[in-house]
Amino acid sequence: MKHILFLQSPLGTFFKHLAQHFSSQQHCTYKINLNGGDRVYAWADKVYDYTGLAKDWSDYLNAFYKEHKITDIVVYGDCRYYHSVAISLAKACGIKVWCFEEGYLRAGFVTLEENGCNANSELDLDLVKINNTDAKTVKSTANVGPTFKKRLWYGFRYYVEYQRQNKSFINYIHHRPWTSWQECFFWLSNFRQKWSSMLVDRLTKRKLISKHRGNIYLLPLQVRVDFQLRQHSPFASVEEVIKQVIHSFATNSEKDKVLVIKHHPQDRGFISYQKLIKGLTSFYKLEGRVFYVHELNLPKVYPYLRGVVTVNSTVGLSSLLHSIPTIALGSALYDLPGTTFQGSLDDFWKSSYRVNSKFFAKFHTYLMQETQLSGDFYTERQQLLTLCYQKMCRTNDDIKTVQKIA
Structure with a gap:
């Protein structure tokens, strides 16, 4: 029997249902809330609030692990301060760590790995092992439709309660730097930016395809508070990325090549890089x-x-x-010989590198088999709960017949 501690989850009820699922199979479940938003979706056999100082979190957890004989912890995202401390301590205590993330393969998948995700993943990337994988069509068995309205509602409820109960969790340090009201304002600005950009960007797309097809380089920006950027790359900010890439492009690319910089959809309204990019474009002519x-x-x-x-x-x-030649400037699971360009950014612009499509197909299959589960945090709940339960219990020989939660 497991004693499972749930910490912060994806926005919404997924961890609540996962805890209920384990509880229905006679496992003991625990939940620690760190703010009022966590309380909204919390469920476990035993639920606790942590209201102490961040510096005391480790001592609190150490005692909690021992008192409740915790065997597993479950987190969404492994880089948040509270999760990072919990994971380090759990590993030292021999406690299993289960990390959820959005799917590496996106729509129709979620990521579930033991001990860490993304750059913290412990996935065995031995090239021989990957080459021995039989390439298969990677396709989710989940029927995932539009989820934006659910995400919006879950986020709204979360941040309303996060703000309303702020005094009860006065010591909490959030992983995003904005207040609830700022988040609300920025998301309203996000929608405004989306609609104002649709017509302009449609015309830009037509121009790019008609005049520059085959000569276009794409730089997709990441969210500026993305832990993968902040902790697993040599860059301190998105601005630094833009500066380095434009400088390298200006000094090393051929004159008929163009660079398209795409803003991250979740960062619309929060920040604009228009002034920076315009200035650099002018400076480098x-x-x-x-x-x-x-x-x-x-x-x-x-x-x-x-x-x-x-x-x-x-x-x-x-x-x-x-099969588009790609270079990763930070730590990435897919940054392997045969997949990404392994040289410098300066050399990339004139390189004739081609993706080894056969090897990537094997890697794609391997990544899916080892880290991905079909489903979505907001739809197709029962199938995903079953898959999570099976994976988390696989090494303990305690998989039982799954009882569907009413």
Whole structure:
């Protein structure tokens, strides 16, 4: 029997249902809330609030692990301060760590790995082992439709309660730097930016395809508070990425090549890099060769690209799937010989490198089999709960017949 501690979850009820699922199989479940938003979706056999100082979190957890004989902890995201401390302590105590993330392969998948995700993943990337994998069609068995309205509602409830109960969790340090009201304002600005960009970017797309097809490099920006950028790359900010890439492009690319910089959809309204990009374009005399866009359907643009430059975005996996030469400037699971360009950024612009499509197909299958589960945090709940339960219990020989939760 497991004693499972749940910490912060994806926005919404997924951890609540996962805890209920384990509890229905006679496992003991625990939940620690760190703020009022956590309380909204909390469920476990025993639920606790931590209201102490961040510096005391480790001591609190150490005592909690021992008192409740915790065997497993479950987190969403492994880089948040409270999760990072919990994971380090759990490993030292011999406690299993289960990390959820959005799917590496995106729509229809979620990521579940033991001990860490993304750059913290302990996935065995031995090239021989990957080469011995039989390549298969990677397709989710989950029927995932639009989830934006659910995400919006879950986020709204979370941040309302986060703000309303702030005095009860006065010592809490959030992993995002904005207040609830700032988040609300920025998301309203996000929608405004989306609609204002749709027409302009549609015209830009037509121009790019008609005049520059085959000569287009894409730089997909990441969210500026993305832990993968902040902790698993040599860059301190998105601005630093933009500066380095434009400088390298200006000094090393051929004159008929263009660079398209795509803003991350979740960062619209929060920040604009228009002034920075315009200034750099002018400084390097790149007028007509650098484009800054918000609304660009990447799968429809892929056939016209010459290459993709990313830090460690999952866009890199998507571009490799389309056999587009890609370079990763940070730590990324897919940054392997045969997949990404292994030279310098300066050399990338004139390289004739081609993706080893056969090897990538094997890697894509291997990544799916080892780290991905079909499903979604907001739909297809029962199938995903079953798969999570089976994976988390696999090494303990305690898989029982799954009882469907009413």
